[in-house]
Amino acid sequence: MADSRGPGVLRRLAAFLIRGPEAAFILADLDDAMERELARGIPLWRARWRYAVNVFGSAVSVWRTRWRVPKLGMSWLDVKLGLRMLVKQPGLTYAAVFALAIGIPVGL
Numbered sequence: 001m002a003d004s005r006g007p008g009v010l011r012r013l014a015a016f017l018i019r020g021p022e023a024a025f026i027l028a029d030l031d032d033a034m035e036r037e038l039a040r041g042i043p044l045w046r047a048r049w050r051y052a053v054n055v056f057g058s059a060v061s062v063w064r065t066r067w068r069v070p071k072l073g074m075s076w077l078d079v080k081l082g083l084r085m086l087v088k089q090p091g092l093t094y095a096a097v098f099a100l101a102i103g104i105p106v107g108l
Contacts, residue, residue: 010052017059020066026058 011027018026030051037047086093 010048010055014055014059017055018062020062022062026062030054030058 011031014027014030015023033054034047034051037050038044042050
């Protein structure tokens with residue numbers, strides 16, 4: 001069945017968008033999902049639509065994992081407690097701000 005391997009244009013688009021070591025597995029999964037949907041009796045247009053949605057969803061997922069920005073590793077609780085300590089100890093806050101105000105221009 002020629003139509004069960006995925007739509008030609010979308011298949012080429014998927015191969016273009018999804019690259020790397022996991023691309024073969026993702027493309028095979030997309031094709032298998034379309035074959036299963038056609039075997040269940042879903043109309044061809046709807047299977048192609050789902051294939052297109054899955055192509056873009058998979059591409060976004062791959063891009064997110066590749067271009068992920070590392071998290072800072074701190075939470076809002078850390079920020080809140082840090083600000084609370086700065087308010088509780090104003091002398092230390094002034095000293096830190098003064099040290100930064102002098103140290104940054106000197107370091108440049």
